[in-house]
Amino acid sequence: MGGVHPKEYKFSAGKETKISLLPKQAIIPLGHYLGAPSNAVVAKGDLVKVGQLLGQASGFVSANVHSSVSGKVAKIDDAIDASGYKRPAVFIDVEGDEWMESIDRSSTIIRECTLTPEEIIKKISDAGIVGLGGATFPTHVKLSPPPGKKAEVLIINAVECEPYLTCDHQLMLEKGEEILVGVSILMKAINVNRAIIGIENNKKDAVAHLERLAKTFSGIEVMALKVQYPQGGEKQLIDATIGRQVPSGAIPIEVGAVVQNVATTFAVYEAVQKNKPLFERIITITGKSMAQQGNFWVRIGTALTTVVEQAGGMPEDTGKIVAGGPMMGRSLSSLDVSVAKGTAGVLFIPTLESARKKMKNCLRCAKCVSACPMGLEPYLLMGQSENAMWTEMERNRIMDCIECGCCAFTCPSNRPLLDHVRYGKTTVGGIIRSRR
Amino acid sequence: MDKLIISPAPHVHSGDSVSKNMRGVLIALIPAYLVGLYFFGLGALIVSLVSVLSCVLFEYLIQRYILKGEKTINDGSAVLTGLLLAFNLPSNIPVWMVIIGAMVAIGIAKMSFGGLGNNPLNPALVGRVFLLISFPVAMTSWPSPIPLNPNYLDAVTSATPLALMKFGHLPNIMDLFIGNTGGSLGEVSAIALLIGFVYLLLKRIITWHVPISILLTVFVFTGILHFASPETYFATPIYHLLSGGLLLGAIFMATDYATSPMTTRGMLVYGVGIGIITVVIRIFGSYPEGVSFAILIMNAFTPLINTYIKPKRFGEARK
Numbered sequence: 092m093g094g095v096h097p098k099e100y101k102f103s104a105g106k107e108t109k110i111s112l113l114p115k116q117a118i119i120p121l122g123h124y125l126g127a128p129s130n131a132v133v134a135k136g137d138l139v140k141v142g143q144l145l146g147q148a149s150g151f152v153s154a155n156v157h158s159s160v161s162g163k164v165a166k167i168d169d170a171i172d173a174s175g176y177k178r179p180a181v182f183i184d185v186e187g188d189e190w191m192e193s194i195d196r197s198s199t200i201i202r203e204c205t206l207t208p209e210e211i212i213k214k215i216s217d218a219g220i221v222g223l224g225g226a227t228f229p230t231h232v233k234l235s236p237p238p239g240k241k242a243e244v245l246i247i248n249a250v251e252c253e254p255y256l257t258c259d260h261q262l263m264l265e266k267g268e269e270i271l272v273g274v275s276i277l278m279k280a281i282n283v284n285r286a287i288i289g290i291e292n293n294k295k296d297a298v299a300h301l302e303r304l305a306k307t308f309s310g311i312e313v314m315a316l317k318v319q320y321p322q323g324g325e326k327q328l329i330d331a332t333i334g335r336q337v338p339s340g341a342i343p344i345e346v347g348a349v350v351q352n353v354a355t356t357f358a359v360y361e362a363v364q365k366n367k368p369l370f371e372r373i374i375t376i377t378g379k380s381m382a383q384q385g386n387f388w389v390r391i392g393t394a395l396t397t398v399v400e401q402a403g404g405m406p407e408d409t410g411k412i413v414a415g416g417p418m419m420g421r422s423l424s425s426l427d428v429s430v431a432k433g434t435a436g437v438l439f440i441p442t443l444e445s446a447r448k449k450m451k452n453c454l455r456c457a458k459c460v461s462a463c464p465m466g467l468e469p470y471l472l473m474g475q476s477e478n479a480m481w482t483e484m485e486r487n488r489i490m491d492c493i494e495c496g497c498c499a500f501t502c503p504s505n506r507p508l509l510d511h512v513r514y515g516k517t518t519v520g521g522i523i524r525s526r527r
Numbered sequence: 528m529d530k531l532i533i534s535p536a537p538h539v540h541s542g543d544s545v546s547k548n549m550r551g552v553l554i555a556l557i558p559a560y561l562v563g564l565y566f567f568g569l570g571a572l573i574v575s576l577v578s579v580l581s582c583v584l585f586e587y588l589i590q591r592y593i594l595k596g597e598k599t600i601n602d603g604s605a606v607l608t609g610l611l612l613a614f615n616l617p618s619n620i621p622v623w624m625v626i627i628g629a630m631v632a633i634g635i636a637k638m639s640f641g642g643l644g645n646n647p648l649n650p651a652l653v654g655r656v657f658l659l660i661s662f663p664v665a666m667t668s669w670p671s672p673i674p675l676n677p678n679y680l681d682a683v684t685s686a687t688p689l690a691l692m693k694f695g696h697l698p699n700i701m702d703l704f705i706g707n708t709g710g711s712l713g714e715v716s717a718i719a720l721l722i723g724f725v726y727l728l729l730k731r732i733i734t735w736h737v738p739i740s741i742l743l744t745v746f747v748f749t750g751i752l753h754f755a756s757p758e759t760y761f762a763t764p765i766y767h768l769l770s771g772g773l774l775l776g777a778i779f780m781a782t783d784y785a786t787s788p789m790t791t792r793g794m795l796v797y798g799v800g801i802g803i804i805t806v807v808i809r810i811f812g813s814y815p816e817g818v819s820f821a822i823l824i825m826n827a828f829t830p831l832i833n834t835y836i837k838p839k840r841f842g843e844a845r846k
Contacts, residue, residue, distance in 0.1 A: 092841065097539055254539065326841060338842040411532045417539040424533055444539075445532040451545055451602070452644040456784040458543070461734070461791070466840040468789060471833075488840060496537030503543040504644075510535055 093464035094319040094327075095497045097418065099293060102384040103257045103377050108265060110388045111401060113185050117160045117392035118170050118429040119145060122178045123227040126152035129219075131181060137164045142191035142368050145181045148216070154229040155219035156181075159370035159390035161189040172431040173395060173414040174227075175421040180429070183392070195365040200268050204276050204363060211280040211363055218362030220369045224248055224323070224352035225415060227433035230359065233351065234280050236344045243347035245278050245286040246332050247356055249301075250316060250323030252291055253416025256436045258373040259353050261386040263290070263297040266357050267304050273360035274311055281349050284310045287332045288353070293318045320418060321495040325350050327464055339491050374398065374430060378439030380406035395426040395437055410445030413438040418496045451504040459498035459508055465491045469498035469508040476515030481522055484515045490523070492516050545643070548784075549603030551732045555723035556610055556779065562706045562716035563614070568676030570618035571712045575610060577622050581629035582609030589638045596642075604643045608632055611651035614713025614775060615819070616658070617669045619682045624662055628654040648826045649783045652819050659819070669709040685709045688770040689815040697762065703769040714775040717768075724778045733782040736794035737801075741777040742768055744802025752810065760810065773805065776818035786826040793829075793836040800825045 122128025129146030133139060139158040146156035162185040170180040190196060206214070216231035236242055247270075251259040263270060274286050288305070290298050292315040302313045316322050316331050326337045328350060335346040343350050351359075354372060361367040370391050377384040382403035389398050395414075399405055405412075405426065413420040414428075415435055426437075459469040467488055475484045489512065498508040563571045586605040590596050599605075612632050616625065632654030640646045659666045670682035687709045688698040702708050706716025714720075727733045749767040752760040767773065772780075781787060781801055788797050801821045808817025 336842045411538060413538050418537045420536055420538065422533045424531060440538060447534065452642060454545060454644045454784045455789060457789040460789050460838055464841065466838045468838060491841065500537050500539065501541050501543060503545050503548055
């Protein structure tokens with residue numbers, strides 16, 4: 092149901108990943124998610140190696156942070172990263188590139204994994220792995236279902252339905268086998284014998300590649316999905332792959348599913364088989380006026396300026412910088428921010444397309460209602476949000492909104508539907524929490 | 528570089544716009560308009576031009592001098608209302624009546640509620656029904672179809688298929704299909720209206736729900752009556768579909784954005800309602816035609832439908 096078809100503009104599709112240069116100073120955020128930030132375990136003046144623990148998770152919904160570079164800790168201070176949030180971060184002056192000896196840097200693929208589920212989850216937790224699709228929710232939490240709930244199927248989110256972004260696509264082409272090993276490790280961790288990798292059908296090469304490799308693994312199925320935004324929304328993906336709809340307010344385990352992003356799956360492989368904590372990822376640097384759109388392996392904490400320079404620099408006609416995809420990404424005020432674990436790409440939008448067009452009267456054309464993948468009425472929610480009708484908004488299921496932006500994308504009158512819906516959702520969410 | 532724009536997502540837009548939609552409907556009306564011009568000649572040209580120009584003029588004046596708002600005539604909606612009003616008028620109606628109809632449509636039915644999107648009733652239909660009630664003779668004597676008719680006010684008139692049906696005659700079905708029959712200037716040609724329908728669907732300007740539910744309801748309802756008592760209800764369902772303003776109403780009037788429901792389920796309820804009221808008026812009422820009234824009545828139910836019929840929520844459908 093619902094959904095829209097934005098133009099794809101996948102300029103960097105099929106472009107081999109380049110390894111980004113190291114920054115002079117890495118600014119590594121200690122938190123990446125809405126959970127508690129990790130506690131720093133290093134101090135100013137300490138010498139650290141690549142892969143060394145910088146921050147210890149502070150609670151269950153929290154994740155470890157590791158150094159992505161080697162060098163000397165300059166300071167620990169607040170900094171804004173590419174997620175747009177200001178958080179405590181470790182500033183490291185880079186010296187050389189010395190890795191922890193525990194990390195296996197060979198390119199040999201290790202398929203065998205003899206660890207128990209508990210040991211696997213422990214390793215994932217130690218390695219500081221979070222969901223790389225953007226939400227950066229700690230992976231070990233998602234792998235530990237609440238008591239009484241049993242996972243039946245693992246679903247790998249390799250949809251990449253955001254226009255422009257190609258980092259997951261390229262990862263599948265280059266690290267297909269590692270990903271499949273990661274999938275089988277995750278299957279073992281949650282004790283299921285069935286996994287589905289969902290890929291949007293505009294990445295036929297990745298589908299074919301993984302299908303061929305999946306034959307050598309047991310229980311892994313590759314599923315080509317209809318090209319439609321937001322096919323990669325967690326609830327939409329579960330519906331598309333196993334035909335079950337997660338009820339309002341529930342999490343995927345309610346219908347027996349555990350969903351993990353494909354890049355997260357690769358990070359799981361590296362953590363479990365190679366002892367490598369999560370400190371680098373692929374990001375897509377792209378935009379219509381970009382000279383050399385591309386995919387880069389980037390250490391977390393590298394300033395975006397450093398990466399963008401290697402892609403030919405920021406285009407002159409840039410009017411808006413977006414961290415992430417154009418449908419759900421955040422606009423940035425500067426490139427002087429560092430790559431966070433959830434940064435999937437940087438998109439440069441030309442000035443001419445940056446500003447929103449003038450808002451007009453609601454035509455009541457119902458296009459937002461047809462576009463909403465959650466079956467909500469954005470036009471109604473916007474009006475209620477403007478008029479502070481919180482009770483009515485709650486009754487109209489405002490909390491189901493996944494903030495995909497289909498409503499605002501499709502509106503012929505250029506109405507800022509999602510802005511108002513988001514405001515209402517935040518307010519209603521606060522009211523609901525205060526009742527508890 | 529010195530001016531970066533910061534705004535929340537989404538950062539791209541489909542490119543759809545109000546004027547694109549209005550232009551699309553106008554394009555979809557072209558085939559029916561050409562047929563109208565062919566069969567009703569000079570009269571059709573005069574009535575349509577007067578209707579469009581006066582609708583645009585009234586909107587401009589009201590927006591400029593009464594509401595003191597921004598100019599809205601460029602979005603194409605006033606042109607569309609004007610053309611749709613003309614489509615619902617006989618081509619031999621005097622100019623001054625057309626101007627009154629345009630004033631009621633734009634001034635009362637549209638602008639007094641706040642303009643485009645805020646009107647509860649279809650403006651063109653309010654204009655038409657106002658004229659029908661005020662000037663019943665002028666509004667119900669339709670000129671006979673004569674290719675490129677050079678006569679305007681003095682055109683030869685004839686009864687419409689629906690009037691004929693009330694008195695027991697059935698017109699030729701092929702004439703109904705191409706439009707060689709008496710009637711309002713834009714309603715006569717089934718084939719031209721259907722071409723417009725296909726265009727609207729292809730351009731995703733409307734969905735099938737409203738027109739198809741209306742047509743199907745009329746087909747089934749008149750079919751049952753015809754089957755139960757062929758002597759009393761001798762017109763077959765096909766005649767009902769092709770005659771009068773049913774196709775024009777179902778495809779172009781009932782699908783008006785502002786006055787039709789927001790959910791597909793609501794659209795079906797609305798369509799079935801229009802279909803039933805149309806048949807009741809046509810067969811049991813004193814007017815030969817009831818589409819306009821049916822649509823206006825269901826327009827009035829639209830807010831109620833929107834309140835009680837909600838979209839299928841995600842997670843509710845299956846588990």
